[in-house]
Amino acid sequence: MFKSLLIQAVIHEVQRIANTVPLSVPHCTTKDTELMGYSIPRGTLIIPNLTSVLNEEGQWKFPNEFNPENFLNDQGEFVKPEAFMPFSAGPRMCLGEGLARMELFLIMVTLLRKFKFIWPEDAGEPDYTQVYGVTLTPKPYCMKIQLRATQ
Ligand code: HEM
Structure with missing residues (x-):
């Protein structure tokens, strides 16, 4: 139960920071x-x-750092602030x-269960600068991915 709330907090925080449709x-x-x-006026x-x-x-x-605690209250429970609106708001908000x-x-849970994602030691600090388009995407980066031992 606790782990599933934490993963929800992580996913929401990824969406907040990723800001996919700015x-x-x-x-x-x-x-x-x-x-x-x-x-x-009408037509604006x-x-x-x-x-x-x-x-x-x-x-x-x-507000200015990646921190899943943005979605956890003092009891460690998942909460979704009103300002979380990556899917927009109102009657025309995202249908999907x-x-x-x-x-x-x-996808996130499946990947995390099967693999370890390791930031390579020689990769330096991650560069969070996004690539601008209609949507925002991360710059290409290298990541070490290790198969977890099967349980
Ligand atoms: C993380 C993934 C997604 C994000 C962040 C996202 C975000 C958005 C945003 C910001 C809008 C504009 C809402 C507005 O006009 O105010 C939108 C519209 C829309 N999205 Fe998504 N979307 C995502 C995935 C999807 C998926 C998977 C589908 C369909 C399978 C989908 C279908 C639509 C449709 C049909 C609209 C138009 C709704 C309308 O104009 O009434 N979206 N989405």
Whole structure:
């Protein structure tokens, strides 16, 4: 039970830091809209900034570092802050969220059970700079992968 909560926290933290779809998908206002004192006319292009919310100071215990504790409360239980929205929000949010989360869990757990992932000693510090496109991807890197002894 505890291990499965921890793996959920790790997967969510990977998604928060990976920030795969940084600007979501552009939307458009269908009527004149008032938001936090700003008037937004009908037909305005809206580009949601998911990067901002996934790193927002005050929303996360450790906004600027990789730390699965962002998803664990003081009792070590898994909690999902409202600011976790890599799949966006609202009526047009990602339709594939359930499938994507199930796949992330199954693939991650299967790989971790079968292999050890080792950062090579001579590889230096990891470079977290992302490659920008419609989606963000990591730069290519080398990793040592060892088959675990079968239990
Ligand atoms: C980690 C994986 C994924 C991430 C981070 C992701 C993220 C997103 C984001 C940010 C949007 C834009 C939502 C908006 O317009 O506000 C979106 C839309 C969408 N996604 Fe995903 N997605 C993922 C996987 C998938 C998968 C596996 C499927 C389908 C099998 C899928 C199907 C869709 C569809 C159909 C939309 C359009 C929804 C609409 O416009 O009503 N996504 N996704």
